[in-house]
Amino acid sequence: MTLHRSLPDFPWDSLADHAATAREHPGGVVDLSVGTPVDPVPDVIQRALSSVSAEPGYPTTHGTPELREAVVGSMARRYGVTGLDPAAVLPTIGSKELVAWLPTLLGVGPGDVVAIPALAYPTYEVGARIAGADVVRLADGETPPSGAKLVWLNSPSNPTGRVLDAPALADAVAAAREVGAVVASDECYLALHWSAEPVSVLDERVSGGSPSGLLAVHSLSKSSSLAGYRAGFVTGDAGLVSGLLETRKHAGMIVPRPVQAAVTAALDDDAHVADQRERYGKRRELLHAALTSAGFRVDHSEAGLYLWATRGEGAWDTIAWLADRGVLAAPGTFYGPGGSEHVRVALTASDERVATAVERLAE
Numbered sequence: 053m054t055l056h057r058s059l060p061d062f063p064w065d066s067l068a069d070h071a072a073t074a075r076e077h078p079g080g081v082v083d084l085s086v087g088t089p090v091d092p093v094p095d096v097i098q099r100a101l102s103s104v105s106a107e108p109g110y111p112t113t114h115g116t117p118e119l120r121e122a123v124v125g126s127m128a129r130r131y132g133v134t135g136l137d138p139a140a141v142l143p144t145i146g147s148k149e150l151v152a153w154l155p156t157l158l159g160v161g162p163g164d165v166v167a168i169p170a171l172a173y174p175t176y177e178v179g180a181r182i183a184g185a186d187v188v189r190l191a192d193g194e195t196p197p198s199g200a201k202l203v204w205l206n207s208p209s210n211p212t213g214r215v216l217d218a219p220a221l222a223d224a225v226a227a228a229r230e231v232g233a234v235v236a237s238d239e240c241y242l243a244l245h246w247s248a249e250p251v252s253v254l255d256e257r258v259s260g261g262s263p264s265g266l267l268a269v270h271s272l273s274k275s276s277s278l279a280g281y282r283a284g285f286v287t288g289d290a291g292l293v294s295g296l297l298e299t300r301k302h303a304g305m306i307v308p309r310p311v312q313a314a315v316t317a318a319l320d321d322d323a324h325v326a327d328q329r330e331r332y333g334k335r336r337e338l339l340h341a342a343l344t345s346a347g348f349r350v351d352h353s354e355a356g357l358y359l360w361a362t363r364g365e366g367a368w369d370t371i372a373w374l375a376d377r378g379v380l381a382a383p384g385t386f387y388g389p390g391g392s393e394h395v396r397v398a399l400t401a402s403d404e405r406v407a408t409a410v411e412r413l414a415e
């Protein structure tokens with residue numbers, strides 16, 4: 053019973069005092085700390101969920117053929133990734149569980165290295181630690197060390213919103229292949245872009261036309277407001293995906309049947325993704341302008357659901373300044389030592405709460 057001791061402290065607990073301060077604001081808290089969707093699940097997806105809710109049998113771990121075809125179709129339509137093999141698609145119970153368990157499922161273990169971005173979603177490190185592997189943080193363009201078995205990429209990035217263009221991603225892929233590491237590309241923000249056009253690791257300008265050693269990890273939480281359904285998928289190298297499938301069958305890591313139907317409907321419909329992107333885009337404009345007017349500098353943030361902002365002071369000082377105004381953000385230190393002077397401001401609040409934040413930042 054010691055595994056949990058090798059894991060980092062759950063970072064959100066350390067925000068509790070500032071959250072309490074922000075909640076005391078007479079107009080209530082504007083919570084821009086966690087990127088949780090607030091807009092209702094689109095009707096087309098809700099209908100699909102309930103359409104199979106009477107089915108009593110076990111669902112398939114591999115996902116229905118319709119779901120896998122929907123992934124192939126949406127990757128081609130939305131991101132220009134063609135030629136995907138439906139057999140090389142595997143639904144996941146949201147993407148966080150895959151991120152946390154991928155090193156273990158791939159057989160990465162003690163003595164192996166997992167490389168993650170210098171500023172990164174904390175679960176990449178958690179997954180490596182669960183597997184007992186070592187973690188190295190790589191600056192942009194830095195090559196993974198020999199002994200690296202898995203390299204995480206994340207463009208658009210959480211927390212910085214930075215987009216790596218196709219040549220930069222191709223270089224990262226080539227460097228990982230050179231040391232024989234699998235590349236897992238976390239693409240959960242691919243549909244949400246503002247001033248740069250992100251590409252998938254499976255784009256042939258990045259993959260060189262072969263998915264060998266590559267896994268694209270996708271989530272429907274943000275693009276389709278499905279965080280509550282727990283809906284994602286992984287695709288890419290057919291051999292790797294079939295290995296994951298075998299282990300996940302044994303382990304009962306199965307996406308519930310109604311969620312499989314919901315995912316299929318969500319991937320077959322691009323209109324709701326465009327609507328959601330527009331909603332976030334408007335909120336982003338407002339928050340970006342308000343932060344800039346209040347003396348913040350916003351770095352990167354070309355895509356994704358966050359503004360990576362700084363006042364040129366320690367992150368916790370900025371968190372306290374915002375909390376006094378009833379606004380809660382996440383300190384950049386949650387994502388790596390390089391985030392010590394930044395805060396991450398999420399775009400995932402209602403129009404009313406965003407307008408309230410804008411007013412408070414102008415005071």
Ligand SMILES: Cc1ncc(COP(=O)(O)O)c(C=O)c1O
Binds near residue numbers: 148149173209210271
């Ligand atoms: C970079 C990144 N990857 C993965 C996830 C997990 O998302 P989910 O488990 O909802 O698919 C998140 C959630 O915020 C994220 O920011």
